Amino acid sequence: QSALTQPASVSGSPGQSITISCTGTSSDIGGYNSVSWYQQHPGKAPKLMMYDVHYRPSGISNRFSGSKSDNTASLTISGLQTEDEADYYCSSFASSSTNWLFGGGTKLTVL
Amino acid sequence: QVQLQESGPGLVKPSETLSLTCTVSGGSISDYYWSWVRQPPGKGLEWIAYIYYGGTANYNPSLKSRVTISVDTSKSHLSFWLSSVTAADTAVYYCARVPMYYDILTGYSNYYYMDVWGRGTTVTVSS
Numbered sequence: 001q002s003a004l005t006q007p008a009s010v011s012g013s014p015g016q017s018i019t020i021s022c023t024g025t026s027s028d029i030g031g032y033n034s035v036s037w038y039q040q041h042p043g044k045a046p047k048l049m050m051y052d053v054h055y056r057p058s059g060i061s062n063r064f065s066g067s068k069s070d071n072t073a074s075l076t077i078s079g080l081q082t083e084d085e086a087d088y089y090c091s092s093f094a095s096s097s098t099n100w101l102f103g104g105g106t107k108l109t110v111l
Numbered sequence: 112q113v114q115l116q117e118s119g120p121g122l123v124k125p126s127e128t129l130s131l132t133c134t135v136s137g138g139s140i141s142d143y144y145w146s147w148v149r150q151p152p153g154k155g156l157e158w159i160a161y162i163y164y165g166g167t168a169n170y171n172p173s174l175k176s177r178v179t180i181s182v183d184t185s186k187s188h189l190s191f192w193l194s195s196v197t198a199a200d201t202a203v204y205y206c207a208r209v210p211m212y213y214d215i216l217t218g219y220s221n222y223y224y225m226d227v228w229g230r231g232t233t234v235t236v237s238s
Contacts, residue, residue, distance in 0.1 A: 032223075045231055046205070048226050048227075048228075051224035052222070091223070092223070093223035102156040103155070
């Protein structure tokens with residue numbers, strides 16, 4: 001069981017918006033702004049999509065946005081495209097002994 | 112453009128020590144922290160450890176007793192060792208770059224995200 005909780009799957013149609021949640025505790029997501037998101041296509045390495053909650057790396061589409069409220073972080077993808085279909089992982093700093101956590105991953109299906 | 116390339120044996124016998132290398136090209140190894148992450152087949156990502164060449168490593172407690180990582184600036188590569196492997200250690204192993212910053216009060220520290228990843232190397236533990 002992962003320390004950060006994500007839904008196993010979400011789906012949407014091209015052009016729609018979806019949101020992936022990532023729930024932790026006050027010792028990780030709720031206490032720090034060190035939440036990041038990664039996209040992973042099958043057989044490929046993870047790719048950084050968002051860092052420090054809501055900052056996009058250079059080259060990442062502004063269709064991707066991040067936010068946080070209390071112990072839950074969210075990744076929103078607007079204007080869904082077929083190439084967005086992938087697994088998405090959240091990650092956060094944690095003040096526990098395991099100070100770098102990942103979520104279990106969410107499979108995004110673009111119908 | 113910095114690139115990371117993991118390399119390793121592919122197949123390791125149970126109870127043996129797994130040794131991996133991550134070669135860093137196109138950038139300075141001393142300007143960043145570096146991390147190792149693994150992904151068992153069909154499962155999610157697991158952070159293993161990170162290190163800065165000028166400091167000590169930080170390990171996931173679940174693996175700390177079996178893992179050692181290091182940075183070799185002269186060869187521009189990272190090294191990874193995992194002892195007493197079992198089938199549960201079968202996974203794709205990734206190295207990744209971690210940006211850092213300098214604080215006049217606390218010195219060098221890392222951010223908590225990985226902005227460049229290697230392609231990964233598959234490790235199977237089997238007799």
